[in-house]
Amino acid sequence: MRAPSVPLCLPANQPAQFYRGGAAIAALRGANDEPGVPERFGPEDWVASTTALFGRDPDGLSRLPGGPLLRDAVKADPLGWLGRGHVDAFGTSTALLVKLLDAGQRLPVHFHPDNDFARRHFDSHFGKTEAWIVIGTTGEHPTVYAGFREALTAKTVREWVSEQDAPTMLDALNAVPVSPGDTVHIPAGLPHAIGEGVFVVELQQPTDFSLTLEWRDFLGDEARGHLGLGFETALRALDRTAWDEARLSTLRRHPAAAPEPVVDLLAPGARPYFRADRLRPGTPLALDPSFAVLVVVEGEGTLRSGDGSAWAMSTGDTWLVPHAAGELELAGAVTVLRCRPPATGS
Structure with missing residues (x-):
């Protein structure tokens, strides 16, 4: 199964999620008049995905025209798909997952492990650093949330998680207003959430490791919040340091008005x-x-x-x-x- 020598236009690939959204994806794809929209267009579209949802393989994996999984095709011909330099550096992984993500409601406060933590606890070469490119917003105050405003002790965070004190957890984060064209880099470990009405293209490392502090009203199961590790272990991957405006500015860019072709x-x-x-x-x-x-x-x-x-x-x-x-x-x-x-x- 050799890699094709032509680009491929891919259909939507939207595995079931725990939160609402999808109307913006349907509108972008011009599918608003189709039956079942936006219900059929869930809040996340996993584009060219070789990554399955955590514990739900093969959900999330992309299929190529004719039916084969992209994951299998890349493993069969990594040089054709990825090139020699990439294979030498990253093996047969694409080292990338791209999503369209339409937050029809605010997402929970959560964070992701870095490479070292993922290697120790998930036997994975990759953690889950990510970045957002905002391509649309609705509502009066489109907002994302990133980083604690003040440094916190492990004991404080454990208490919030144990009590599921969602208002306090959200209030502890920096509220960051966003507009179309803005970008935000989310390093592994950084606590974050996406507010209702924010539509992004998300780039991330190719895993589905989300550790969710605010699990009760979203996941309904504590084990899904810590991915089976227990929060005592999971919270070791959390960045509890303070992020002031100067630090946050290193994560954000506002390139919408840039005139260059690239x-x-x-x-x-x-x-x-x-x-x-x-x-x-x-x-x-x-x-x-x-x-x-x-x-x-x-x-x-x-x-x-x-x-x-x-x-x-x-x-x-x-x-x-x-x-x-x-x-x-x-x-x-x-x-x-x-x-x-x-x-x-x-």
């Missing part, structure tokens, strides 16, 4: 984990060979290969580009988010 969207701290560029080709734009996920957020354009083959793309499309597709050219009045694994050597 704009690096994420804060520098995200580069060892993934890359994201906004592409707006005024003239045809060359894209170097790379495994990539392309999310078309606005307009219409064309991808073209060196042999003259062309693929039309439009708002709401999600494209998977194998390394074997080689150099491509992007043209048209289109805005595309190009999401990629970390560069070799990161």
